[in-house]
Amino acid sequence: MDKTAKGLSRRTVLSGAAAVGLAGVARAQAPGEIKVGLIVPLSGIYTRPGQVMKMGAEMGIEHINAQGGIKALGGAKLKLVVIDCGDTTEKAKNAAQRIVAQEPDLVAATGSYLSSFTLAVTEVTERAELPVLTLSYSDLLTDRGFKYIFQTAATASRQSELGLPTLMKLAENASGKKPKTVAMLMDNTATSVATAKALKEKLFAQEGLQLVVEEVWTPPLSDATPLIQKVRSAKPDLLLFMPNAVSDAKLGLEKISEFGLGQGKIPTVSFSITIAEPDMLQSVSPETVQGIMTIVANWGSKGHEALIAELKAKYKEPWMTQNVISTYGDMWLMKEALEKAGKADRNAVAQAFRTMDAGPSKYYPGGQLKFDEKGRRVDAGVVIVQWQSGAPVTVYPPELAQAQPFWPKKP
């Protein structure tokens, strides 16, 4: 009895402790669960896009786990950690600091809707060496020399470079003549500013377009009369209307139709997903938006039918916006990186993103699943979406198109 008690007091206890420690190490090496983050606005005025991104992330994780999780890690399951980045850049930065501090075993994250939020969030995640995927457009995101940000969407300037010539061709084919004058109405958010810069510095001249009206507003607008009055006086061949808030879009479009410029009298094109959000239909009539086109970085298109149907059934979303499909794709991209890295380590995952070359992409338009030295997805393309009979449908590129585009004609 005595002997046993003595034995227990030293060696057994020590070896027991060692065994417990080893078990801990063993658990860390073959994790049953791998945490990935979603840093999006879930309070304040940008809640809605944040919630929609969450739907995409949840669907992605569900599908990946149902198909056996991360095979390179023994079928480990992905677990989503969601954090609210609020409605200001300050809150976004704080959210990033919180998630970095509270979740040391996070391997990658995605976010944060507005370019301005993503800029703030990645200032923090870069220092914590946490790889972040983003669907934000601003060129600045990947112009800062950061090593842990990966932009899956074409940058704002690239989108205008890709989109405008296509639009001009479309106009020429459908109406027989090329537009000559253009009016540009934009808000002063980071994305619009980046798009406008590319348009003004290069593309308008290249396409032979003369800029006759340029107006910039600070969102939210309270009334669009002064903006549309200028368009009415100038009578341009083409209107580029670039709002990033549904309320601004509604005020502008309704004013356009009130002034008798709607229904194709002045063909209207946008450069953001706002104008094609499901929320729009709750605010304006389908006639007000008919024919309006927008150039976006991603959209639920041909080949995504099953996903779109699932989204409809599960979340009652009428169509799949960029926010859903890109965030869904981000989950698959993280899985790809984890398989390649072979371990649940954020630096290894970041390295896997940098060296990845996984061929054409299923959930982002054009290009490859490969990032250049800046962290931009190689040859990322754009999608042109057009409102047709109460729903925005993909009309370009042809391989993704759900319908033929039409150029609004004067009635």
Place this chain on the structure above:
Amino acid sequence: MEAFLQALAAGLLIGAVYGLMCVGLGLIFGVMRVINFAHGDFMMLGMYTAFYLFTAAGVQAMFGNTVGPFISILLAGPVLAVFGYFVHRTLISHVSGTRIASLEGEGHYAQLILTLGIALILQNGGLIVFGSVLASIRTPLSSSAWELVPFFDISIFLNKARSIDAIVSLAIMILLSLLITRTRIGKSLRAAADNPTAATYMGIDVDRAHRTAFALGCGITAIAGGLLATNYPFHPFVGLEYVIVMYAGVVLGGMGSIIGAFWGGMTIGLVQQMSTLILPTQLQNAAIFAVFLLIIFFRPQGFFGRMVERT
């Protein structure tokens, strides 16, 4: 010329709704001297009340898309007035009226914290209950206009929804003035505002007058919110966007003056629209505050300072 007249028309129409919004806040401040930070959120509740009355309670089905919105907006007023009455009775009355003698800083600190707290609860409660999807009181009037042709080559568009909004605002403003100047309730409100102690000695129930003022203020702002919502899609945080306009309007018009609050709101609408004629549109709201500072510099008491008129 066309641009000038168009901006003037838009300014007057939107100014009338801003004016009504400011009147609601001005009434509460004028009578109770309580700075209500939750006022924008009461407006938000008014917008949602009008929205649900219109869509879910059958007003749309009964009256259609043209008259229906305005009926539901007018009904939202009394609903919010009752809500305001109870908020005052259960919360605000503890830090205002006759209770302030026992509170630090005449209850102003407590009022500030309480109304900010109510604002936060309403905003986040709104997010839970109403969701983040933008709501809108949809009417075909918001995208159509009456075209005026004052001269041969000039035509001015008056947005139908905004024009009716402005008419309703003016009508409510006139009714409110009559209520305050011609009725017993109005008399007790004025007495409670001018000198609460003397009013108490005269047998006026000051707390009750405050409750009435708070209820009226909430009801009026709810109607203003509803009118705004015919053109403007809203969400649970919409109050934040307008509470600054309301305060600027009230201060501009002269703290405590109801007519002043209306003209303060009107001025803001006009400056917001007319400034775009000479300044870039993105400075629209900066222009409001530049004019605001200018007026305050030359007339610190506002247009209708308290020496001229107090509620």
